Amino acid sequence: MQAFGRQAPLIVEIGFGNGDSLAAMAAANPHLNYLGIEVHRPGVGHLMMLLEQQGINNVRIYHHDAIEILERKIADHSLAGIHLFFPDPWQKRRHHKRRIVRPSFVDLLNKKLAVGGYFHAATDWEHYAKDMLAILSAGAGLRNTSPSGDFCPRPAYRPLTKFENRGLGLGHGVWDLIFAKL
Template sequence: MSDDTNKIELPEGKVMRRIRSFVKREGRLTKRQEQALSQQWQNMGLDHQSENFDLAEVFGREAKTVLEIGFGMGASLLEMAERNPEVNFIGIEVHRPGVGACLADAAERGITNLRVFEHDAVEVLADSIADNSLDTVQLFFPDPWHKKRHHKRRIVQPEFVQQIRAKLKVGGVFHMATDWENYAEHMLEVMSAAPGYRNQSEAGDYVPRPDFRPLTKFENRGHRLGHGVWDLMFEKV
Protein backbone atom coordinates (compact mmCIF):
# COMPACT_ATOMS: atom_id res chain seq x y z
CA MET A 1 0.00 0.00 0.00
CA SER A 2 1.13 3.50 -0.63
CA ASP A 3 -0.20 6.98 -0.35
CA ASP A 4 -1.45 10.04 -2.19
CA THR A 5 -3.41 13.24 -1.66
CA ASN A 6 -6.65 14.31 -3.26
CA LYS A 7 -8.44 17.63 -3.23
CA ILE A 8 -11.66 18.35 -1.37
CA GLU A 9 -13.50 21.42 -2.61
CA LEU A 10 -14.67 23.76 0.14
CA PRO A 11 -17.00 26.79 -0.02
CA GLU A 12 -15.62 30.08 -1.35
CA GLY A 13 -13.19 28.34 -3.68
CA LYS A 14 -10.89 27.02 -0.95
CA VAL A 15 -9.27 23.61 -1.36
CA MET A 16 -8.17 21.19 1.34
CA ARG A 17 -5.79 18.35 0.58
CA ARG A 18 -6.54 15.02 2.23
CA ILE A 19 -3.88 12.39 2.82
CA ARG A 20 -4.93 8.96 1.61
CA SER A 21 -3.48 5.62 2.62
CA PHE A 22 -2.61 4.57 -0.93
CA VAL A 23 -1.85 5.54 -4.51
CA LYS A 24 -4.51 4.23 -6.89
CA ARG A 25 -2.42 2.41 -9.49
CA GLU A 26 -4.82 0.91 -11.99
CA GLY A 27 -2.37 -0.97 -14.17
CA ARG A 28 -3.52 -2.99 -17.15
CA LEU A 29 -5.89 -5.87 -16.49
CA THR A 30 -5.18 -9.20 -18.10
CA LYS A 31 -8.10 -10.98 -19.73
CA ARG A 32 -8.08 -13.50 -16.87
CA GLN A 33 -8.24 -10.74 -14.23
CA GLU A 34 -10.99 -8.91 -16.11
CA GLN A 35 -13.07 -12.09 -16.41
CA ALA A 36 -12.63 -12.84 -12.72
CA LEU A 37 -13.78 -9.36 -11.73
CA SER A 38 -16.91 -9.68 -13.85
CA GLN A 39 -17.69 -13.33 -13.03
CA GLN A 40 -16.56 -13.73 -9.41
CA TRP A 41 -17.40 -10.37 -7.85
CA GLN A 42 -20.97 -11.44 -7.07
CA ASN A 43 -19.57 -14.43 -5.13
CA MET A 44 -16.56 -12.92 -3.39
CA GLY A 45 -16.69 -9.14 -3.83
CA LEU A 46 -17.89 -6.68 -1.19
CA ASP A 47 -18.75 -3.09 -2.11
CA HIS A 48 -17.94 -0.31 0.30
CA GLN A 49 -21.14 0.80 2.02
CA SER A 50 -22.15 3.19 4.79
CA GLU A 51 -23.60 0.45 7.03
CA ASN A 52 -21.78 -2.38 8.73
CA PHE A 53 -21.88 -5.76 7.04
CA ASP A 54 -23.33 -8.65 9.02
CA LEU A 55 -20.35 -11.00 8.66
CA ALA A 56 -22.35 -14.08 9.64
CA GLU A 57 -24.68 -13.28 6.74
CA VAL A 58 -21.83 -12.49 4.33
CA PHE A 59 -20.11 -15.84 4.97
CA GLY A 60 -23.19 -17.87 5.86
CA ARG A 61 -21.73 -18.85 9.22
CA GLU A 62 -20.31 -17.62 12.51
CA ALA A 63 -16.53 -18.03 12.47
CA LYS A 64 -13.26 -16.40 13.43
CA THR A 65 -12.60 -13.52 11.01
CA VAL A 66 -9.25 -12.24 9.74
CA LEU A 67 -8.99 -9.00 7.74
CA GLU A 68 -5.91 -8.15 5.67
CA ILE A 69 -5.15 -4.62 4.48
CA GLY A 70 -3.27 -4.36 1.18
CA PHE A 71 -3.05 -7.97 -0.02
CA GLY A 72 -1.22 -7.16 -3.28
CA MET A 73 -1.80 -10.01 -5.75
CA GLY A 74 -3.29 -12.12 -2.97
CA ALA A 75 -0.76 -15.00 -2.82
CA SER A 76 -0.26 -15.14 0.95
CA LEU A 77 -3.89 -14.30 1.74
CA LEU A 78 -5.07 -17.14 -0.50
CA GLU A 79 -2.61 -19.55 1.08
CA MET A 80 -3.88 -18.67 4.54
CA ALA A 81 -7.52 -19.02 3.47
CA GLU A 82 -6.82 -22.37 1.83
CA ARG A 83 -4.95 -23.68 4.89
CA ASN A 84 -7.67 -22.52 7.31
CA PRO A 85 -11.10 -23.28 5.79
CA GLU A 86 -12.73 -22.88 9.21
CA VAL A 87 -11.71 -19.18 9.32
CA ASN A 88 -13.34 -16.30 7.40
CA PHE A 89 -10.91 -14.03 5.53
CA ILE A 90 -11.52 -10.51 4.23
CA GLY A 91 -8.98 -8.74 2.00
CA ILE A 92 -8.83 -5.05 1.13
CA GLU A 93 -6.81 -3.85 -1.87
CA VAL A 94 -6.98 -0.82 -4.18
CA HIS A 95 -4.84 -2.26 -7.01
CA ARG A 96 -7.44 -3.57 -9.47
CA PRO A 97 -5.22 -6.15 -11.21
CA GLY A 98 -4.34 -7.53 -7.77
CA VAL A 99 -8.00 -7.88 -6.89
CA GLY A 100 -8.67 -9.58 -10.23
CA ALA A 101 -5.76 -11.98 -9.79
CA CYS A 102 -6.88 -12.86 -6.27
CA LEU A 103 -10.44 -13.57 -7.41
CA ALA A 104 -9.24 -15.68 -10.34
CA ASP A 105 -6.92 -17.77 -8.17
CA ALA A 106 -9.53 -18.20 -5.43
CA ALA A 107 -12.09 -19.45 -7.97
CA GLU A 108 -9.62 -21.87 -9.57
CA ARG A 109 -8.64 -23.29 -6.18
CA GLY A 110 -12.20 -23.55 -4.91
CA ILE A 111 -11.61 -21.18 -1.98
CA THR A 112 -14.96 -20.11 -0.54
CA ASN A 113 -13.99 -18.54 2.82
CA LEU A 114 -12.67 -15.30 1.29
CA ARG A 115 -14.30 -11.95 0.49
CA VAL A 116 -12.55 -8.88 -0.96
CA PHE A 117 -13.02 -5.12 -1.12
CA GLU A 118 -11.55 -2.92 -3.84
CA HIS A 119 -11.53 0.32 -1.84
CA ASP A 120 -9.59 2.47 0.62
CA ALA A 121 -9.06 0.46 3.82
CA VAL A 122 -9.55 3.48 6.09
CA GLU A 123 -13.01 4.11 4.63
CA VAL A 124 -13.97 0.42 4.68
CA LEU A 125 -13.04 0.17 8.36
CA ALA A 126 -14.86 3.37 9.23
CA ASP A 127 -18.07 2.62 7.35
CA SER A 128 -18.50 -1.09 6.62
CA ILE A 129 -16.91 -3.12 9.44
CA ALA A 130 -18.62 -3.36 12.83
CA ASP A 131 -16.77 -2.63 16.06
CA ASN A 132 -15.57 -5.67 18.03
CA SER A 133 -16.08 -7.99 15.03
CA LEU A 134 -12.57 -9.03 13.96
CA ASP A 135 -10.19 -11.57 15.48
CA THR A 136 -7.12 -10.43 13.56
CA VAL A 137 -6.13 -7.49 11.37
CA GLN A 138 -3.07 -8.05 9.15
CA LEU A 139 -0.87 -5.40 7.57
CA PHE A 140 2.02 -7.04 5.74
CA PHE A 141 4.74 -5.04 3.99
CA PRO A 142 2.95 -1.69 3.64
CA ASP A 143 4.67 1.09 1.72
CA PRO A 144 7.49 2.23 4.05
CA TRP A 145 7.70 5.80 2.70
CA HIS A 146 11.39 5.66 3.50
CA LYS A 147 12.18 9.36 2.92
CA LYS A 148 11.89 11.24 6.20
CA ARG A 149 9.67 13.95 4.70
CA HIS A 150 7.18 11.23 3.70
CA HIS A 151 6.97 9.50 7.10
CA LYS A 152 3.67 11.24 7.80
CA ARG A 153 2.19 9.18 4.95
CA ARG A 154 2.88 5.86 6.66
CA ILE A 155 -0.41 4.18 7.42
CA VAL A 156 0.62 3.11 10.94
CA GLN A 157 -0.19 6.27 12.90
CA PRO A 158 -1.86 6.77 16.32
CA GLU A 159 -5.31 7.53 14.89
CA PHE A 160 -5.21 4.57 12.51
CA VAL A 161 -4.18 2.02 15.17
CA GLN A 162 -7.08 3.15 17.37
CA GLN A 163 -9.41 2.67 14.40
CA ILE A 164 -8.06 -0.88 14.10
CA ARG A 165 -8.47 -1.44 17.84
CA ALA A 166 -12.15 -0.49 17.69
CA LYS A 167 -12.77 -3.21 15.09
CA LEU A 168 -10.92 -5.95 17.00
CA LYS A 169 -12.56 -8.13 19.61
CA VAL A 170 -10.97 -8.09 23.04
CA GLY A 171 -8.02 -10.46 22.69
CA GLY A 172 -7.88 -9.81 18.94
CA VAL A 173 -4.51 -9.09 17.35
CA PHE A 174 -3.12 -6.41 15.05
CA HIS A 175 -0.29 -8.19 13.17
CA MET A 176 2.19 -6.10 11.16
CA ALA A 177 5.26 -7.11 9.15
CA THR A 178 7.84 -5.00 7.33
CA ASP A 179 11.25 -5.48 5.73
CA TRP A 180 12.22 -1.87 6.41
CA GLU A 181 13.94 -1.56 9.81
CA ASN A 182 13.17 2.12 10.26
CA TYR A 183 9.47 1.45 9.64
CA ALA A 184 9.58 -1.45 12.12
CA GLU A 185 10.98 0.98 14.71
CA HIS A 186 8.25 3.48 13.81
CA MET A 187 5.54 0.80 14.16
CA LEU A 188 6.93 -0.30 17.52
CA GLU A 189 7.03 3.28 18.79
CA VAL A 190 3.45 4.01 17.70
CA MET A 191 2.06 0.72 19.00
CA SER A 192 3.92 0.86 22.33
CA ALA A 193 2.37 4.27 23.02
CA ALA A 194 -1.13 3.23 21.86
CA PRO A 195 -3.65 2.83 24.70
CA GLY A 196 -5.51 -0.48 24.91
CA TYR A 197 -2.87 -2.70 23.30
CA ARG A 198 -0.41 -5.25 24.73
CA ASN A 199 2.72 -6.31 22.87
CA GLN A 200 2.81 -10.10 22.48
CA SER A 201 6.61 -10.02 22.29
CA GLU A 202 8.13 -11.20 25.57
CA ALA A 203 11.07 -8.87 24.94
CA GLY A 204 8.74 -5.92 24.31
CA ASP A 205 9.76 -5.51 20.67
CA TYR A 206 9.34 -7.97 17.76
CA VAL A 207 8.08 -11.54 17.46
CA PRO A 208 9.50 -14.34 15.28
CA ARG A 209 7.57 -14.85 12.03
CA PRO A 210 4.65 -17.07 13.06
CA ASP A 211 4.20 -20.27 11.04
CA PHE A 212 0.75 -19.15 9.89
CA ARG A 213 2.17 -16.16 7.99
CA PRO A 214 3.30 -17.55 4.62
CA LEU A 215 6.84 -16.81 3.51
CA THR A 216 6.46 -14.87 0.25
CA LYS A 217 8.77 -15.04 -2.80
CA PHE A 218 9.62 -11.40 -2.12
CA GLU A 219 10.57 -12.25 1.48
CA ASN A 220 12.60 -15.31 0.44
CA ARG A 221 14.56 -13.13 -1.95
CA GLY A 222 15.15 -10.65 0.87
CA HIS A 223 16.49 -13.40 3.12
CA ARG A 224 18.94 -14.48 0.40
CA LEU A 225 20.16 -10.89 0.14
CA GLY A 226 20.52 -10.62 3.91
CA HIS A 227 17.53 -8.35 4.46
CA GLY A 228 15.70 -8.47 7.76
CA VAL A 229 11.96 -8.82 8.31
CA TRP A 230 10.23 -7.66 11.47
CA ASP A 231 6.86 -8.96 12.75
CA LEU A 232 4.88 -7.10 15.40
CA MET A 233 1.80 -8.53 17.12
CA PHE A 234 -0.24 -6.37 19.48
CA GLU A 235 -3.30 -7.67 21.31
CA LYS A 236 -6.39 -5.62 22.19
CA VAL A 237 -6.88 -5.54 25.96
Protein backbone atom coordinates in the same frame (compact mmCIF):
# COMPACT_ATOMS: atom_id res chain seq x y z
CA MET B 1 -20.47 -10.54 8.21
CA GLN B 2 -23.45 -11.65 6.19
CA ALA B 3 -21.39 -12.02 3.00
CA PHE B 4 -19.90 -15.29 4.27
CA GLY B 5 -23.24 -16.96 5.02
CA ARG B 6 -21.85 -18.37 8.25
CA GLN B 7 -20.48 -17.28 11.63
CA ALA B 8 -16.70 -17.62 12.02
CA PRO B 9 -13.90 -15.45 13.37
CA LEU B 10 -13.11 -12.72 10.84
CA ILE B 11 -9.55 -11.76 9.87
CA VAL B 12 -8.94 -8.64 7.76
CA GLU B 13 -5.85 -8.37 5.55
CA ILE B 14 -4.93 -4.83 4.50
CA GLY B 15 -3.08 -4.56 1.18
CA PHE B 16 -2.83 -8.23 0.18
CA GLY B 17 -0.87 -7.42 -3.01
CA ASN B 18 -1.24 -10.29 -5.48
CA GLY B 19 -3.08 -12.36 -2.84
CA ASP B 20 -0.82 -15.44 -2.93
CA SER B 21 -0.25 -15.46 0.83
CA LEU B 22 -3.88 -14.60 1.66
CA ALA B 23 -5.10 -17.50 -0.49
CA ALA B 24 -2.60 -19.85 1.20
CA MET B 25 -3.68 -18.75 4.68
CA ALA B 26 -7.37 -19.09 3.86
CA ALA B 27 -6.85 -22.56 2.38
CA ALA B 28 -4.93 -23.64 5.49
CA ASN B 29 -7.60 -22.26 7.86
CA PRO B 30 -11.03 -23.11 6.46
CA HIS B 31 -12.61 -22.48 9.90
CA LEU B 32 -11.79 -18.75 9.63
CA ASN B 33 -13.33 -16.03 7.44
CA TYR B 34 -10.92 -13.68 5.64
CA LEU B 35 -11.64 -10.23 4.25
CA GLY B 36 -8.92 -8.90 1.94
CA ILE B 37 -8.81 -5.19 1.14
CA GLU B 38 -6.60 -3.94 -1.69
CA VAL B 39 -6.54 -0.84 -3.92
CA HIS B 40 -4.38 -2.40 -6.67
CA ARG B 41 -6.82 -3.75 -9.27
CA PRO B 42 -4.55 -6.40 -10.88
CA GLY B 43 -3.89 -7.82 -7.40
CA VAL B 44 -7.63 -8.13 -6.79
CA GLY B 45 -8.05 -9.93 -10.12
CA HIS B 46 -5.17 -12.27 -9.33
CA LEU B 47 -6.62 -13.21 -5.95
CA MET B 48 -10.06 -13.82 -7.48
CA MET B 49 -8.45 -16.17 -9.99
CA LEU B 50 -6.60 -18.06 -7.23
CA LEU B 51 -9.76 -18.44 -5.15
CA GLU B 52 -11.68 -19.74 -8.16
CA GLN B 53 -8.91 -22.14 -9.26
CA GLN B 54 -8.37 -23.56 -5.78
CA GLY B 55 -12.03 -23.65 -4.70
CA ILE B 56 -11.35 -21.45 -1.67
CA ASN B 57 -14.64 -20.05 -0.36
CA ASN B 58 -13.75 -18.37 2.96
CA VAL B 59 -12.39 -15.14 1.44
CA ARG B 60 -14.24 -11.95 0.48
CA ILE B 61 -12.62 -8.94 -1.15
CA TYR B 62 -13.02 -5.17 -1.15
CA HIS B 63 -11.28 -3.29 -3.96
CA HIS B 64 -11.05 -0.03 -2.01
CA ASP B 65 -9.07 1.95 0.55
CA ALA B 66 -8.69 -0.20 3.66
CA ILE B 67 -9.01 2.64 6.16
CA GLU B 68 -12.35 3.70 4.69
CA ILE B 69 -13.63 0.11 4.69
CA LEU B 70 -12.59 -0.41 8.32
CA GLU B 71 -14.22 2.87 9.34
CA ARG B 72 -17.46 2.47 7.38
CA LYS B 73 -18.15 -1.22 6.81
CA ILE B 74 -16.76 -3.09 9.80
CA ALA B 75 -18.69 -3.27 13.07
CA ASP B 76 -16.85 -2.09 16.19
CA HIS B 77 -15.09 -4.81 18.24
CA SER B 78 -15.93 -7.45 15.66
CA LEU B 79 -12.54 -8.57 14.28
CA ALA B 80 -10.50 -11.54 15.45
CA GLY B 81 -7.42 -10.26 13.64
CA ILE B 82 -6.03 -7.56 11.37
CA HIS B 83 -3.02 -8.33 9.15
CA LEU B 84 -0.76 -5.75 7.54
CA PHE B 85 2.04 -7.50 5.70
CA PHE B 86 4.83 -5.49 4.08
CA PRO B 87 3.01 -2.16 3.81
CA ASP B 88 4.51 0.54 1.59
CA PRO B 89 7.37 1.98 3.70
CA TRP B 90 7.26 5.57 2.37
CA GLN B 91 10.93 5.99 3.03
CA LYS B 92 11.35 9.75 2.76
CA ARG B 93 10.73 11.55 6.03
CA ARG B 94 8.33 14.00 4.40
CA HIS B 95 6.26 11.01 3.20
CA HIS B 96 6.06 9.26 6.60
CA LYS B 97 2.60 10.76 7.09
CA ARG B 98 1.38 8.50 4.26
CA ARG B 99 2.26 5.36 6.22
CA ILE B 100 -0.71 3.31 7.35
CA VAL B 101 0.58 2.79 10.89
CA ARG B 102 0.22 6.10 12.73
CA PRO B 103 -1.52 7.07 15.98
CA SER B 104 -4.97 7.47 14.38
CA PHE B 105 -4.61 3.93 12.95
CA VAL B 106 -3.98 2.56 16.46
CA ASP B 107 -7.27 4.17 17.53
CA LEU B 108 -8.97 2.38 14.62
CA LEU B 109 -7.41 -0.95 15.62
CA ASN B 110 -8.70 -0.50 19.16
CA LYS B 111 -12.15 0.27 17.84
CA LYS B 112 -12.46 -2.62 15.38
CA LEU B 113 -10.68 -5.52 17.14
CA ALA B 114 -12.67 -7.72 19.49
CA VAL B 115 -11.21 -8.21 22.97
CA GLY B 116 -8.52 -10.90 22.58
CA GLY B 117 -8.18 -10.13 18.87
CA TYR B 118 -4.77 -9.27 17.43
CA PHE B 119 -2.98 -6.94 15.05
CA HIS B 120 -0.10 -8.49 13.10
CA ALA B 121 2.25 -6.37 11.00
CA ALA B 122 5.40 -7.43 9.19
CA THR B 123 7.95 -5.35 7.33
CA ASP B 124 11.39 -5.70 5.79
CA TRP B 125 12.30 -2.09 6.57
CA GLU B 126 13.96 -1.78 9.98
CA HIS B 127 13.19 1.92 10.43
CA TYR B 128 9.48 1.31 9.72
CA ALA B 129 9.53 -1.69 12.10
CA LYS B 130 10.95 0.49 14.89
CA ASP B 131 8.52 3.26 14.09
CA MET B 132 5.55 0.84 14.22
CA LEU B 133 6.83 -0.58 17.49
CA ALA B 134 6.99 2.89 19.04
CA ILE B 135 3.54 3.92 17.77
CA LEU B 136 1.82 0.66 18.79
CA SER B 137 3.53 0.58 22.20
CA ALA B 138 2.55 4.19 22.93
CA GLY B 139 -1.15 3.60 22.30
CA ALA B 140 -3.36 2.32 25.11
CA GLY B 141 -5.50 -0.80 24.67
CA LEU B 142 -3.01 -3.07 22.90
CA ARG B 143 -0.46 -5.42 24.48
CA ASN B 144 2.74 -6.46 22.73
CA THR B 145 2.77 -10.28 22.64
CA SER B 146 6.56 -10.38 22.21
CA PRO B 147 8.14 -11.61 25.47
CA SER B 148 11.07 -9.28 24.80
CA GLY B 149 8.72 -6.32 24.28
CA ASP B 150 9.69 -5.81 20.66
CA PHE B 151 9.45 -8.23 17.73
CA CYS B 152 8.19 -11.82 17.28
CA PRO B 153 9.42 -14.71 15.14
CA ARG B 154 7.24 -15.27 12.06
CA PRO B 155 4.33 -17.43 13.25
CA ALA B 156 3.58 -20.60 11.27
CA TYR B 157 0.25 -19.20 10.04
CA ARG B 158 1.96 -16.41 8.05
CA PRO B 159 3.27 -17.61 4.67
CA LEU B 160 6.14 -15.74 3.04
CA THR B 161 4.71 -13.01 0.84
CA LYS B 162 5.73 -11.76 -2.58
CA PHE B 163 7.19 -8.51 -1.22
CA GLU B 164 8.89 -10.35 1.61
CA ASN B 165 10.66 -12.63 -0.87
CA ARG B 166 11.71 -9.58 -2.84
CA GLY B 167 13.14 -7.98 0.32
CA LEU B 168 14.92 -11.17 1.34
CA GLY B 169 16.48 -11.31 -2.12
CA LEU B 170 17.87 -7.82 -1.53
CA GLY B 171 19.35 -8.94 1.81
CA HIS B 172 16.72 -7.25 3.99
CA GLY B 173 15.75 -8.58 7.42
CA VAL B 174 12.10 -9.17 8.42
CA TRP B 175 10.37 -7.90 11.56
CA ASP B 176 6.97 -9.20 12.78
CA LEU B 177 4.93 -7.31 15.36
CA ILE B 178 1.91 -8.91 17.05
CA PHE B 179 -0.21 -6.92 19.48
CA ALA B 180 -3.29 -8.26 21.30
CA LYS B 181 -6.40 -6.21 22.08
CA LEU B 182 -6.95 -5.89 25.82
